[in-house]
Amino acid sequence: MFSILRTGLDAANKDLAVISNNIANAGTNGFKKSEAQFEDMYHSHHNRSQEVARGIGVKAIKPRQNFSQGSLQQTNGSLDLAIMGEGFFVLGSPVGRELANQALTYTRDGSFQLDRQGNLVTTDGLPLLGEGQALINIPFKSATDDGEAILTEIKVDNDGTIEATYGLDTKNIVGRIALADFVNEFGLQNIGSARFQETGESGVPTFAAPKEGTLGKLQAGFLEKSNTDITDEIILMLRTQQAFNGCSKMMQSDIDVTKKLSAR
Numbered sequence: 366m367f368s369i370l371r372t373g374l375d376a377a378n379k380d381l382a383v384i385s386n387n388i389a390n391a392g393t394n395g396f397k398k399s400e401a402q403f404e405d406m407y408h409s410h411h412n413r414s415q416e417v418a419r420g421i422g423v424k425a426i427k428p429r430q431n432f433s434q435g436s437l438q439q440t441n442g443s444l445d446l447a448i449m450g451e452g453f454f455v456l457g458s459p460v461g462r463e464l465a466n467q468a469l470t471y472t473r474d475g476s477f478q479l480d481r482q483g484n485l486v487t488t489d490g491l492p493l494l495g496e497g498q499a500l501i502n503i504p505f506k507s508a509t510d511d512g513e514a515i516l517t518e519i520k521v522d523n524d525g526t527i528e529a530t531y532g533l534d535t536k537n538i539v540g541r542i543a544l545a546d547f548v549n550e551f552g553l554q555n556i557g558s559a560r561f562q563e564t565g566e567s568g569v570p571t572f573a574a575p576k577e578g579t580l581g582k583l584q585a586g587f588l589e590k591s592n593t594d595i596t597d598e599i600i601l602m603l604r605t606q607q608a609f610n611g612c613s614k615m616m617q618s619d620i621d622v623t624k625k626l627s628a629r
Contacts, residue, residue: 370616372422376403377609379425384602387593395435395474395559396591398598399428432550435473435592437584443519444485446475447589450581452544455494455572456560460484469498470560471545471553471570473589479503485527485540489558494543495525498572501540507531523582525575544580545570 380401390396403423437447453471477493480486485493485501495501505516514532521527525542547553552566563570576582
């Protein structure tokens with residue numbers, strides 16, 4: 366009985382950790398909440414399992430990501446982008462490393478800005494990649510009929526096309542954002558900061574422009590918020606805490622009974 370109750374306590378602890386992480390990231394752009402998963406555990410010497418016999422109980426398995434669409438918040442920022450539908454922004458290694466050796470990561474957080482070299486990057490400096498997984502560079506100056514003009518406006522269309530305006534009315538297409546899609550997005554590895562890496566379970570990514578195939582479109586001037594519902598998470602936390610307390614009381618009762626039997 367003691368070993369069974371201990372698995373219940375372990376499962377409740379892991380569930381609380383997942384719920385706490387969801388609540389802590391309720392304000393993180395592009396965050397996707399996780400859902401703890403459990404399965405019954407039964408091992409004996411009569412089955413073909415190579416695991417050590419541990420009796421009956423419950424064990425936690427890999428949390429399941431919930432990739433439902435988060436709500437959109439209007440910011441009016443020209444480089445704040447939200448994906449409406451399927452797909453992930455593709456991020457490369459910090460600028461300066463060899464592109465051939467970069468480890469790609471994927472996110473739904475569309476908060477971008479320009480670095481000092483004109484590269485489109487995240488708030489912590491990872492570059493947003495475009496077609497062919499190349500850097501997206503927006504020059505601060507451009508030659509015009511009247512000489513040289515500075516960048517005055519950036520516009521991102523819903524198909525990922527980036528148009529830069531120099532001076533009063535000189536418009537140039539400076540790049541196009543690419544999105545990634547996966548056969549099994551639930552197999553992605555969550556690495557924190559609302560970012561993911563591909564795994565054998567997710568399959569290799571397919572890259573395309575927004576609105577192509579099953580990919581969603583971009584909405585400039587908006588950010589996708591976390592899909593965590595605080596009310597739902599608090600209710601789950603209360604239920605989990607009750608389950609933890611119940612297991613604790615049962616374990617204490619089991620210990621008390623064992624002590625009384627040992628004293629006789």
